[in-house]
Amino acid sequence: MPERSEVHYFGAGPAPLPTPVLQKASKVLLNYNNTGLGLTEISHRSPEANAILAHTQDALRQLLDIPTGDGPDGYQILFLQGGGSGEFSAVVYHMVSIFIASLVAKHGSGSGESALEQEKRKMRLDYLVTGSWSLKASQEAARLIGKEHINIVCDARKGESGKFGSIPAQTSWSPTASDEDVALTYYCDNETVDGVEFPSPPSGKNLIADMSSNFLSRPVDVKRHVAIFGGAQKNIGTTGITIAIVSNSILPVHAPMADSEVLRKLGLSVGPVVLDWPTIAKNNSLYNTLPIFDVWIAGQVMERLLTQAPDLKSPRIATQAAESNKKASLLYGVLDAHPNVYTVVPEKDVRSRMNLCFRIKGGDAEAEKVFLEGAEALGLLGLKGHRSVGGIRASNYNAVSVQAAEKLAKYLEEFASKQAGSGGS
Numbered sequence: 001m002p003e004r005s006e007v008h009y010f011g012a013g014p015a016p017l018p019t020p021v022l023q024k025a026s027k028v029l030l031n032y033n034n035t036g037l038g039l040t041e042i043s044h045r046s047p048e049a050n051a052i053l054a055h056t057q058d059a060l061r062q063l064l065d066i067p068t069g070d071g072p073d074g075y076q077i078l079f080l081q082g083g084g085s086g087e088f089s090a091v092v093y094h095m096v097s098i099f100i101a102s103l104v105a106k107h108g109s110g111s112g113e114s115a116l117e118q119e120k121r122k123m124r125l126d127y128l129v130t131g132s133w134s135l136k137a138s139q140e141a142a143r144l145i146g147k148e149h150i151n152i153v154c155d156a157r158k159g160e161s162g163k164f165g166s167i168p169a170q171t172s173w174s175p176t177a178s179d180e181d182v183a184l185t186y187y188c189d190n191e192t193v194d195g196v197e198f199p200s201p202p203s204g205k206n207l208i209a210d211m212s213s214n215f216l217s218r219p220v221d222v223k224r225h226v227a228i229f230g231g232a233q234k235n236i237g238t239t240g241i242t243i244a245i246v247s248n249s250i251l252p253v254h255a256p257m258a259d260s261e262v263l264r265k266l267g268l269s270v271g272p273v274v275l276d277w278p279t280i281a282k283n284n285s286l287y288n289t290l291p292i293f294d295v296w297i298a299g300q301v302m303e304r305l306l307t308q309a310p311d312l313k314s315p316r317i318a319t320q321a322a323e324s325n326k327k328a329s330l331l332y333g334v335l336d337a338h339p340n341v342y343t344v345v346p347e348k349d350v351r352s353r354m355n356l357c358f359r360i361k362g363g364d365a366e367a368e369k370v371f372l373e374g375a376e377a378l379g380l381l382g383l384k385g386h387r388s389v390g391g392i393r394a395s396n397y398n399a400v401s402v403q404a405a406e407k408l409a410k411y412l413e414e415f416a417s418k419q420a421g422s423g424g425s
Contacts, residue, residue: 002379008404011382012192012355013213014233016399021300028296040293049292053079053285056299060243063305063317066222072249075222078277079285079295080242084133084212086275087229087242088140091184091208092125093271094227096145098250099123099183100258100266120266124151124176125183126204131156131164131191132388133210138186144269151176153185153204156196164194165346170202179205184226190214192234193386195346195357195393201225206250214354215243216305217398218321226250227277234354235398237298240291244277252278305398320398327396327405328353334409338416345391356394357385361419368392371415380408 009016025039032039033048042048057077060066066075080086103119125145127138129152142150153175154168176182185204190197192213201207201224208227211220215230222228226247233239248254257278260270273279279287309319332351335342335358345357361367371392375383385391394408 007379007381008400008407009382010380010394010396010400010404010408012234012386012393012395013231014239015235015395015397017237017297018301018304018399021297021304024300025293025297029293039296040291042292044286044290044292049286049290050284052292052296052299053290056295056302059299059302059306060245063216063302064220064222064245065315066245070248070253072247072254073223074248076246076248076251076277076281078244078246078280079290080244080275080280081240081288081291082275083239083242084210084229084231085136085140087210087244088137089144089271090244090275090277091186091227091229092141092144093269093275094250094257094277095125095184095206095208096123096268097257097263098255100263100268101256104258104262105256116262116266120268121148122178122181123149123183124181125149126151126153126176126185128153128167128173128185128187128202128204129155129157130167130198131188131194131196132386133191133193133212134186134188137188137210141186164191164196167196167198167347167350175204182206184208186210188212190352190354192355192395193357193389195344195352195355196350197352197354199350213395213397214352216302216317216320217324217354219315219317232294232298234395235301237301238294240294241298243298244280246277246281251281301398323402324353324396324398327400327402328356330405330409331356331394331396331412334412334416338412338419341416341419342412345389354396356396357389357391358393359391363391367419374415375408375411378407378411380404380411 028039030038032042060077067073103116107115125141129135129138138150154173156164156166156168160166182205184206186208187202188210190213207225209225211228212230213234216235222245229242229244232241263270274288305320306316309316335344343359360371372384383392383394385393
């Protein structure tokens, strides 16, 4: 049986966690803070749980320079359940409710239902579809409120043989013509399945980002977004919690939301309370039983990142960003050096630093099988591509060490050399 130190895991999620965090976790599972209770056993409303919440929120604010305060420029940090997929729905319920409330304010409480209905028909949710996850998000939005309200600003599959692997030039995008009709603009910052990452945030009214798979891997201009969310199981922690960073400007004190009866009369659904950002914010993420252990894990991971970046004058996440870039550059460098053996799937200018997707010998199934078998023999695990696209995928998350990336790079070189020796290149 291999030791943990002998195995390097490149799976797309759940992802590896820093070994010191897991070692500490093994102790607090039995006895947290000398309470005699394991961390999974303490009440989510206890002083200990509240301290864990505060610690994790504070660490995240420091890492991403998230504005504080109760004014419209401040942001709330929420912990929810349901994963990124749950937030596909939450963003729709929330932003549609705000949009409808603005129509009610515009027409007055005594306006006829027909006037609201006419205005509602103009409502659009703008989606940038650049991979499997943004596609799923747009499909969920269409399922909830009707496809007539969904505007696909760009579809990266068009002109690319129906496959993802690029981000179309902004000049080709088709955003909704009038900002007044836009409830939200949605994008997935890093497409885990397809290996595509935005070099910088796009533009759009009420910008919302899914950052599940590149959260805490580089600086983020939080103030350009009204909301950012991500599942914890890639770069932050364990499966079980989702983190949402939500601007006060779209919470009820600054942005009224439509009454549920108004939404029903207009044929719009009302979201479940566990996905309701105002409810979660009002209750400091403790409306229902929050898995405090998962929040603690996230906090420990964030604390390590802060410790590694003591320079308060720089973005605290900059140190991790430099390491992520170093690992990605190393691996892409080897892949590009052997074009007859390896083909990187996404276009070069949008390659993900987190999920490196490539094919071997043009997608030769036998060659890819041999590659995976050789990797596993060396303790390089989790390299098989997503079932929907196949191929090879090396997920280069924060807890994947530089040494792990170097070992994979060495194997890539050796495999390519063998292919050349056998006439494969």
